[in-house]
Amino acid sequence: MATLALLTAICFIVGLVCYASMSFVLNNRLNSDLVDSSYRTSTTFSVQTNLNGQSYATVRGIAIGTLIATVPQNAEATGGFVSDSRTGQPDGLQPFSAKDKKTITSIPSDGRFYDAHFDEGDYRLVSIPLSNGTSLITGLPLNDLNDTLATLISTIILVSASGLIAMGMVGTVIIRRAMTPLNQLSAVATKVSQLPLDEGEVNLAERVPTSAANPNTEVGAVGLALNRMLDNVSQALQARQRSETKVRQFVADASHELRTPLTAIRGYTEMLRMTENLSQSGEKSLSRVESQSKRMGAMVEDLLTLARLDEGKPLELADTEMTQLVLETVNDMKVALGDHRWQLDLPSDPFIIKADAGAIRQVLLNLLSNAAKHTDAGTVVTTSLRNVEGGMLRLGVRDNGPGIPKDFQSDIFDRFSRVDVARSGHDGTTGLGLSIVHAIVQAHGGKITLKSEPGDTEFMVDLPRGH
Structure with a gap:
């Protein structure tokens, strides 16, 4: 133009x-x-x-x-x-x-x-x-x-218009042919920008074609530089993946190895309590050892769960009736933690999805226990089910607690993420619960999102219906 x-x-x-x-x-x-x-x-x-x-x-x-x-x-x-x-x-x-x-x-x-x-x-x-x-x-x-x-004016207009039209058509063809390598560069960059490079094993195979990576032209030089950059990024991603694999393998191996001594510690603790007459101070110390061993045992189990999810082991998918699952899980929480007000917002019709019932139950238990641990007694925790766009089912856990700090919300699903005095000041969490939730939801092809402000916090789990 x-x-x-x-x-x-x-x-x-x-x-x-x-x-x-x-x-x-x-x-x-x-x-x-x-x-x-x-x-x-x-x-x-x-x-x-x-x-x-x-x-x-x-x-x-x-x-x-x-x-x-x-x-x-x-x-x-x-x-x-x-x-x-x-x-x-x-x-x-x-x-x-x-x-x-x-x-x-x-x-x-x-x-x-x-x-x-x-x-x-x-x-x-x-x-x-x-x-x-x-x-x-x-x-x-x-x-x-x-x-x-008048004839001269008509001739000038006719010749100029014809020349401009011809120039526009020929110029368009020439420019498009000249810009073809740039379009190829743009296509490659667009594909790379859409790849999930933040986690997992990444196969960065996208490259600019050789015809568009000619160092003798300006566009070709850019294409060659882009290929070199992609090679460097691919090598860095592979190195990162190897490092993550080693760390995950170490965590899995260490967790397996820790199971035996932790079981022994709990066993000897129980034996001491049954066979020995302990002083008040000794009983207190033994109780502390027992509680910490249980906490370490829970952390080991969480690490093993994450290790299995990282390995990509297939889920045991089956028709799961979500309304009944939610009802049973919330009733269990009412018995275990009666100091909170547990409410349900469930439809009358059953919701059936293809899912691993045990994994989904663990997701709901983690979300409910997370709400209970980080809010004060008397907090209202509402569990809901509803259909959303795209053929998805949304499982929501909402509470009216103090909320999650804005600067922590982006990191809340990271492993070992724990905010200082997150919502109520209670401690004792491992920082792995929401990481497990995130991993299980992703394994089901769903997504989990959070919205939180003082007095209103909701975790929303969207799961595919599978039918």
């Missing part, structure tokens, strides 16, 4: 110059012919009187269509338009109309050129004084000049 705008401006300037030049040449030529005709008319034009006393004009050697007139002082113009200059007879002049006589009479006799309109058309006139006190006016038609300039 910018190129066509520039070419349009150039065509306009060129056309304007051509028109001005042609107009200048044609007007000079017409003026020269008019001066010559005026001179010849002054030598051949005469007004005579016939036998009946009538005046008539004679003219010889003057081009057809020439205007000739004499204007005596305080008298009407005599003459007319030449219709046949070969005969020299009175009928060689077509007489003026009254309007034309008035126009001729108004032309000053100063030797300058004037344009005027007559019944016969537009004329350029020149008036020269004669020795007898009359003025001789000669005029040449402007039709040829105007027609030539």
Whole structure:
């Protein structure tokens, strides 16, 4: 468009110059012919009187269509338009109309050129004084000049428009072909931008084609640089994946190894309590050992769960009736934690989805226990089920507690993420519960989102219906 705008401006300037030049040449030529005709008319034009006393004009050697007139002082113009200059007879002049006589009479006799309109058309006139006190006016038609300039304008417009259209079409093809490598670069960059590079094993196979990675062209140099950058990113992602795999394997192995000593600690703790008479201080210490071993055992189980999810072990999918599952799970929480107000917002119709019932139950238990741990007694916790767009089922856990700090919400699903005095000041959590929830939901092809503000916090789990 910018190129066509520039070419349009150039065509306009060129056309304007051509028109001005042609107009200048044609007007000079017409003026020269008019001066010559005026001179010849002054030598051949005469007004005579016939036998009946009538005046008539004679003219010889003057081009057809020439205007000739004499204007005596305080008298009407005599003459007319030449219709046949070969005969020299009175009928060689077509007489003026009254309007034309008035126009001729108004032309000053100063030797300058004037344009005027007559019944016969537009004329350029020149008036020269004669020795007898009359003025001789000669005029040449402007039709040829105007027609030539009009034809020139039409030609310029037609040629310019045709050239601009052709240039637009050819230029579009050329520019598109020239920009094809850039389009390929854009397509590759777009595909890479849509890849999930933040976690998991990433196969970054997208590359700019060799034809668009030619270092001898500007676009090709960009394509080559993009390929080198993608190679570097791919190597970094592979190194990150290897490191994550080692860490996860270590966590899984360590968790398995920790199971045995933790079980032994709990066993010996129970044996000491049953076989030994402990002092009050010893009983307190033993209780502390037992509680911490249970806490470590829960952490080990959570780590093992995450390790299994990281390994991508297939879920045991089956038809799961979500309404009954939610009802049973919330009732279990009512028994275990009666200091909160547990409410249900469930439809009357059953919700059946394809899911691993045990995993989904764990998701709901973690969300409910998370709400209970981080809110004060008496807090209302509402569990709901409803359909949402895209054939998804939404499981919601909502409470009216103090809310989650804004700066922590983006990290809440990360492993070992724990906000200091998150909502009520209770501690003892491992920071893995919501990570497990996030991993299970992703394994089901769903997503979990959070919205929280003081007095209103809701975790929303969207799961595919699977039917």
